Amino acid sequence: MNAIEGEDRDIDTLAEQAVDTRPEIASLNEQIRSQEMTIRSLQGGYGPSIGLATGLTDAGEKINQLGWNFAAGVTFTWPLFQGGLTKEQVGEAKANLAALSAQTDLTRQQIRLQVDQARLAVLAAKASISATAEALINAREQLRLAEGRYTTGVGNIIELGDAQVALTSAEAQKVQSDYNLATARAQLYQALGGL
Numbered sequence: 001m002n003a004i005e006g007e008d009r010d011i012d013t014l015a016e017q018a019v020d021t022r023p024e025i026a027s028l029n030e031q032i033r034s035q036e037m038t039i040r041s042l043q044g045g046y047g048p049s050i051g052l053a054t055g056l057t058d059a060g061e062k063i064n065q066l067g068w069n070f071a072a073g074v075t076f077t078w079p080l081f082q083g084g085l086t087k088e089q090v091g092e093a094k095a096n097l098a099a100l101s102a103q104t105d106l107t108r109q110q111i112r113l114q115v116d117q118a119r120l121a122v123l124a125a126k127a128s129i130s131a132t133a134e135a136l137i138n139a140r141e142q143l144r145l146a147e148g149r150y151t152t153g154v155g156n157i158i159e160l161g162d163a164q165v166a167l168t169s170a171e172a173q174k175v176q177s178d179y180n181l182a183t184a185r186a187q188l189y190q191a192l193g194g195l
Contacts, residue, residue, distance in 0.1 A: 004185050004192070007122050014119055014192065015112040021193030022111055028104040035097040042093055045086035048078035114191040121184035125177065132170065132177040139163070139170035 006014065019025050053073045060066040079086075146163035149155030 002185075004122075004189055007119070007185065007188060011112070011116050011119060014115045015108075018111050018115045018192045019108055022107075023193075024107055025104065025111070028100060028107060032097065032100045032104065035093060035100055039090060039093045039097065042086065042090045045079070045089070048076060051075040051077070111191070115188070118184060118188035118191045122181065122188055125181035125184045129174075129177045129181055132173045136167075136170040136174050139167040143167045 006017070051074070053075070055071045057069045057071075058066050059069055143160075143163040143166070146155055146160045150157065150160045
């Protein structure tokens with residue numbers, strides 16, 4: 001996998017980027033907004049309510065002597081005491097809001113942890129690649145020297161075989177290091193909100 005833009009940035013920058021792009025944070029923010037509106041709606045129960053009703057009928061004693069009747073009414077209600085129902089509903093909604101806020105904070109911390117773990121895995125994989133590249137250069141040089149000694153008759157076949165095994169092992173470690181870096185980058189990409 002190719003390098004991710006900004007993979008070498010500090011954890012604060014990467015965590016902020018991840019929080020801004022992750023859908024679970026956006027969902028929690030919308031739930032908080034909804035809960036705040038619910039609280040405002042429930043607090044409306046403390047005040048009075050006004051109702052208006054109208055009606056229009058066509059009525060009379062005989063079918064051919066019908067007359068139009070219009071009725072209107074206004075109601076004004078103010079529930080002063082309902083056993084504390086409104087107060088408790090508002091309290092419950094506020095508790096739900098506090099729970100959503102706590103869940104949002106927890107999710108932010110989990111995202112930060114994921115990003116930090118992935119970022120550190122990328123850094124470790126990069127360090128491993130440079131070490132395995134150096135080991136591969138050394139193994140190639142050891143094989144070249146062993147082949148030269150064997151060709152001139154100073155070395156033996158065991159030394160040559162050991163050098164070939166060391167080179168194969170170093171090449172396998174290089175492949176493994178490349179794989180580890182690609183995996184770490186994929187994890188960082190996912191932690192930053194990539195799909």
